[in-house]
Amino acid sequence: MLDGGFEFLDLFLIAIDIALVWFVVYKLIMLIQGTKAVQLLKGIFIVLAIWLLSNLFGLTTLRWLMSQAITWGFLGIIILFQPELRRALEQLGRGSFFSRTGGEEEDGEKSLQAIIKSCNYMAKRRIGALITIERETGMGDYVETGIPVGGHLTSELLTNIFIPNTPLHDGAVILKENKIVAAACYLPLSESPFISKELGTRHRAAMGISEVTDAVTIVVSEETGAISCTKNGELHRQLDQETLEDILRSELDFGAKNPASKSWNWRGKKNG
Numbered sequence: 020m021l022d023g024g025f026e027f028l029d030l031f032l033i034a035i036d037i038a039l040v041w042f043v044v045y046k047l048i049m050l051i052q053g054t055k056a057v058q059l060l061k062g063i064f065i066v067l068a069i070w071l072l073s074n075l076f077g078l079t080t081l082r083w084l085m086s087q088a089i090t091w092g093f094l095g096i097i098i099l100f101q102p103e104l105r106r107a108l109e110q111l112g113r114g115s116f117f118s119r120t121g122g123e124e125e126d127g128e129k130s131l132q133a134i135i136k137s138c139n140y141m142a143k144r145r146i147g148a149l150i151t152i153e154r155e156t157g158m159g160d161y162v163e164t165g166i167p168v169g170g171h172l173t174s175e176l177l178t179n180i181f182i183p184n185t186p187l188h189d190g191a192v193i194l195k196e197n198k199i200v201a202a203a204c205y206l207p208l209s210e211s212p213f214i215s216k217e218l219g220t221r222h223r224a225a226m227g228i229s230e231v232t233d234a235v236t237i238v239v240s241e242e243t244g245a246i247s248c249t250k251n252g253e254l255h256r257q258l259d260q261e262t263l264e265d266i267l268r269s270e271l272d273f274g275a276k277n278p279a280s281k282s283w284n285w286r287g288k289k290n291g
Contacts, residue, residue, distance in 0.1 A: 059096065066092070129172075130197045131271070135264050136174040138239055138246055141181060147241030148181040149191040149221045151206065152271060156232040162193055165204030172197050181239075191224060191236075207231060214254070225249040235270050237263070 048060075070085035072078075134150065141148050151158070166187060170176055172194060180187045180202050190203035209226035225236040229249040238247040247256040248266055258266070 063092075126197045127271075130194075131264070131267055133172050133174040133177060134194075134237070134267065135260060137177040138237060138263065139260055140174070140178050141239045142244045142246050145241055145244040146178075146181050146183065146239065147188075147221060148237070148239035149206070149224060150177070150237040151191050151193050151204075151225075151228055152235045152237075152267075153193060153195040153200070154233045154235065154271070156234065158193055158195075158228075158232060158234065161191075161204050161206060161228070162201045165190060165193070165201035167201050168192075168199045170199045172199050191228075206236075209252075211252075222247060222249075222254065226252065226254055229253070235267070 066085060066088055070082065070089065073082035073085055134152075138148070138150070140146075151161075168180075168187075176199060177192065179185070180192055180199070182188060187202040191206050192202045193200045193204050206224040207227040207230075208220065208223045209230055211226060211230075214223060214226060219240075219242070221238050221240070225238045225247070226249050228234055228236055230252045233251070236249045238249070239245075240247070245256060246258045246263055247254060248258055248263065249255070250270060255266075
């Protein structure tokens with residue numbers, strides 16, 4: 020009975036050991052993703068594959084060359100990729116190495132600020148805009164109605180799309196995971212009789228998409244410069260910068276800037 024207990028403990032520790040190793044490897048891969056270190060990793064795999072094949076087929080000279088490359092290669096890696104290694108150590112020291120993968124939290128904050136900055140810029144200059152942020156419900160059908168963009172979300176790019184008399188300004192922009200997926204997209208218009216008659220096509224489109232998906236949609240009025248937001252078939256108007264930021268942080272899980280932002284209620288002001 021005692022031996023069985025020790026065997027179970029050994030297996031449990033081995034499983035934890037393997038899981039931790041895979042977790043660290045996964046985090047390292049996510050850390051170097053999108054950097055020049057990815058090509059280095061491919062080169063290492065090629066060298067290891069050649070070394071294994073040389074051992075398998077008894078190719079002595081090639082095996083010796085690959086052994087030298089492996090032995091001295093790690094020193095070269097430390098020299099060539101000192102910035103990436105320093106960044107990894109800094110993240111480890113900050114405790115962010117094992118937090119959200121690949122700087123997701125930082126990217127989310129940058130995207131949030133880009134949206135806020137762009138909306139404020141367009142509101143002051145009365146540039147009409149319709150911005151839909153995809154959440155759980157896929158919006159592939161609506162993306163296909165527009166022009167693919169695939170650009171990283173910045174306030175400058177987002178604003179430039181809606182500048183009047185440009186090819187992409189008419190229609191909606193669809194955002195997903197810090198990317199501008201498409202522009203000039205067509206959204207379904209709401210047929211609700213409760214929408215104020217003073218509201219135009221952009222507001223009806225924002226309401227329409229909120230009735231069929233869980234997307235959050237921002238509208239900047241071309242006539243008044245007012246900012247509105249829709250979700251779950253509800254329209255909230257005359258939003259200032261702070262309220263809009265609180266809404267986006269709460270609904271898109273960016274994290275609350277202050278405790279009050281968590282208390283914002285979609286059932287508050289409606290069509291007012």
